[in-house]
Amino acid sequence: MNRFLPATIIRRLAPGLLWAAGFTLAVRAQAPETGAEIARRAGASGRATIYSADRRFMVSGMTSAENMVLAGQLAELAGQVEEKTGMPLPLQRDQVLGVMVQSSSSPDAQVLKMQGWDEGRFYQRLVVPGRIRLDGEDLMDGACWLLLNRHAAEYTPASQRAGMGATVPDWISAGLAQNTQAALRSRNRDWISREIAEGRVLSLAQVVKQEVLPPGRWREKAYAAAAVEFLFPDGDLNTWAALFKAVGTRQPIDPAWLRKACPALRDRNPEKAWRGQLEQRARSRTLEAWSDRSLQIEERLLQALNFRPRDLAPGVPDDVPQEAFARDLVDYRGQEWTRSVAAALSLQVQSLKLGAPPPLQDVLASYAAFFDQLTTPPPEKHSWWRRSKKDPAKLRPPDDATWQVALNQLWMRAERAHQDFLENHQTRKRYVDSFDKAAPGAFDDPPPSVSDLPRTRAQTYVDEVEERLGQESF
Numbered sequence: 001m002n003r004f005l006p007a008t009i010i011r012r013l014a015p016g017l018l019w020a021a022g023f024t025l026a027v028r029a030q031a032p033e034t035g036a037e038i039a040r041r042a043g044a045s046g047r048a049t050i051y052s053a054d055r056r057f058m059v060s061g062m063t064s065a066e067n068m069v070l071a072g073q074l075a076e077l078a079g080q081v082e083e084k085t086g087m088p089l090p091l092q093r094d095q096v097l098g099v100m101v102q103s104s105s106s107p108d109a110q111v112l113k114m115q116g117w118d119e120g121r122f123y124q125r126l127v128v129p130g131r132i133r134l135d136g137e138d139l140m141d142g143a144c145w146l147l148l149n150r151h152a153a154e155y156t157p158a159s160q161r162a163g164m165g166a167t168v169p170d171w172i173s174a175g176l177a178q179n180t181q182a183a184l185r186s187r188n189r190d191w192i193s194r195e196i197a198e199g200r201v202l203s204l205a206q207v208v209k210q211e212v213l214p215p216g217r218w219r220e221k222a223y224a225a226a227a228v229e230f231l232f233p234d235g236d237l238n239t240w241a242a243l244f245k246a247v248g249t250r251q252p253i254d255p256a257w258l259r260k261a262c263p264a265l266r267d268r269n270p271e272k273a274w275r276g277q278l279e280q281r282a283r284s285r286t287l288e289a290w291s292d293r294s295l296q297i298e299e300r301l302l303q304a305l306n307f308r309p310r311d312l313a314p315g316v317p318d319d320v321p322q323e324a325f326a327r328d329l330v331d332y333r334g335q336e337w338t339r340s341v342a343a344a345l346s347l348q349v350q351s352l353k354l355g356a357p358p359p360l361q362d363v364l365a366s367y368a369a370f371f372d373q374l375t376t377p378p379p380e381k382h383s384w385w386r387r388s389k390k391d392p393a394k395l396r397p398p399d400d401a402t403w404q405v406a407l408n409q410l411w412m413r414a415e416r417a418h419q420d421f422l423e424n425h426q427t428r429k430r431y432v433d434s435f436d437k438a439a440p441g442a443f444d445d446p447p448p449s450v451s452d453l454p455r456t457r458a459q460t461y462v463d464e465v466e467e468r469l470g471q472e473s474f
Contacts, residue, residue: 003252053335056091061101061130065312065344073101073351074143080180081147086237087244089147089232090154097146099126101134110215111135111142115149117161122153136354137184145170148244155248166247170213174221183297189206193220193282204274205255218244221288230277231262239263254371259366279408282284294425297356304348326367334377334400342374361422366414373410378403 046278049060050067059067059074082088091097102109109129116123124146128134145168152166178184195201202220207227210220231238242261246253259265263275305326309316316337321328326345332338350370353361363424378397397403 014168022354051096054091056094057099059101061103063340063343063346065340066347067101068312069344069351070099070101071350077140077143077177077180078147081144081176084149084234085148085232085240086180086235087151087240090150092365093354095122097124097143097150099125099143111138113142113145115146115167116194118463120158120161122150122165124150127419135215136351137217140177140180140354141170141174141213141215145173148173148176149247151244152247153238155245157249160250162448165251168243168247169208169211171207171210171220171224172228172232172243172253174213175224175226176223176232178225179229181355185225187355188225189281191219191222192226192278196278196282201275201278204270207251207254207470217470226278226281227274229273229373231258232263233264236263279440294357294360294421296358297352298363300352301349301367304345304352305367307341308335308343309341311339312344326370327411329374330404330411330453333403333407338373339377342371346371346375356450359421359424363414366410366417370407370410370414373403373407387415 009373048064048067049058050064050071051058054075056078057070057074058069061067062070078089111129112127114125116129126139126142126146126385128139128142151164152168153161156166166298178188191203202223204227207220207223210224213220213224233245239262243253246257246261251257255270259270264277307326307349308322309320309322309324314337317335320332320337329338330343346368349364349371353364356364378399397406
C-alpha cells in the first residue's frame with residue numbers, strides 16, 4: 001500500500017496548511033431556509049446557498065437548483081448512515097456541515113475533506129470539484145468520513161478538543177459508504193467472487209491496516225465494504241458506539257481492538273471466519289444478488305423527467321404549468337429559469353449513474369447531454385465591430401433554429417436509448433425466467449387442448465362458416 005503514502009500526507013497536512021494560509025472554518029449560525037424558499041428568494045440569478053431539509057448540510061457554489069439537488073443527496077446519505085449505525089447523528093441546529101462546490105477545477109481535482117476544533121466547537125467542510133468533474137463515489141466516501149468523525153467527536157475529552165480531531169480509518173468510512181448503495185453492494189460482491197475464483201483474496205489483517213485510501217475505485221474498497229458488514233452489522237448500536245468511543249479517545253483500531261470489541265470475532269479464528277464470510281457472500285443468491293437494480297434506477301430517472309419547475313428554480317412565469325415533462329423545456333429554451341432547471345436535472349440524472357449497469361449509464365448520459373445543451377444557448381448578437389467572447393468549454397449553436405434542432409435530436413436519441421434499454425432488459429428477464437420454470441410432473445394434469453377451451457361467439461360463428469364451406473367443397 002505504499003502508493004497511498006502521498007494521499008496520506010496530503011490529507012493529514014491539508015487542514016493545517018489551509019489554516020496557516022488564513023482560511024477560517026468558522027461559519028456562524030444563520031437562520032436556515034431550505035429548498036424552494038431560498039430558490040425563490042435568490043432572485044433572477046438563482047445562485048444561493050441551500051440548506052438540506054434536515055438542516056444538516058449547507059451547499060454552495062452552484063445554482064440554487066443544483067445546490068438543492070446535492071443537498072438532498074447528502075441528506076439521504078446521512079439517513080442511511082444513521083440506519084446502518086443505529087445512532088442519530090449528533091448534529092445540533094447550529095452545527096452544519098458545509099459543502100463548497102468549486103466553480104472551476106483542474107482535471108485532477110479531488111474531494112477535499114476538512115475538519116477541526118475551534119474554541120471548543122467542531123467544524124467540518126467538504127470542498128468538491130465542479131459539477132462536471134464531480135465523482136459520486138468520492139463524494140460519498142468523503143461525506144461518510146466526516147459524518148462518522150462527527151460521532152467520534154462526541155466522545156473526545158475536553159482536554160483533547162484541539163487540532164484536526166479524531167478520524168475513523170478510511171476502510172471503515174469507505175466501506176460504510178459503499179454499503180449504503182445497493183448497486184455498489186452488488187458490484188462489490190461480484191468483484192470479490194472473481195477474486196475468490198482467482199485465489200487472490202485479501203486477508204482481514206490487510207484490510208484493517210488501510211487507514212488511508214486514495215480516491216477512485218479500488219479493489220481494497222470492495223473488501224472494506226465486506227469487512228464493515230462483517231465486523232459492524234447494520235443497526236448494531238453497541239459495536240458502533242464502542243468504535244466511536246475508541247476513535248474519540250484516540251485508541252488504535254487495530255486487530256487486537258477488533259477481536260475484543262466485535263462479536264463476529266469472539267472465540268473464533270479471525271481469518272477463518274473472514275474467509276467464510278466472503279465465501280458466503282459470493283454464494284448468496286438472494287433477490288438482490290440476481291437483480292442489477294436497473295429498474296429501480298430507471299424509475300428514479302422517470303421521476304426526474306417529471307418535475308415541478310417552481311421547486312427547482314425561482315422566477316418561473318405564471319403561464320408555466322405546475323408540473324412539467326423534460327421535453328417541455330425545449331419550448332421554454334433561453335429563459336433564465338429553464339437553464340437553472342436543466343442544470344439541476346443534469347446533476348440529478350448524472351448522480352444516478354453511480355452503480356448503474358453500462359447500458360443504463362448510456363441512457364443517463366444521453367438525457368444529461370440533452371439537459372446540458374439546454375444550458376448552452378446561442379451567443380448574443382453583437383455589432384460587427386465587437387467580437388463575442390467564446391467559451392472553449394461550451395460549443396454553442398449559431399442561432400435559435402439550430403439550437404432547437406439540436407435539442408430535438410438529443411431528446412430523440414435519449415428516448416431511443418431508453419427504449420432499447422427497456423426492450424433488452426425485458427429480453428434478459430424472460431431468459432432468466434425460462435430457467436426457473438418447473439418441469440411438468442408425471443401426475444400433473446395435461447394442459448387443456450385448443451378444443452377443450454370455451455369458444456367465443458365470434459369463434460363459433462367462424463367455425464360454422466368453415467364447416468359449411470368444407471361441406472360444399474365435397
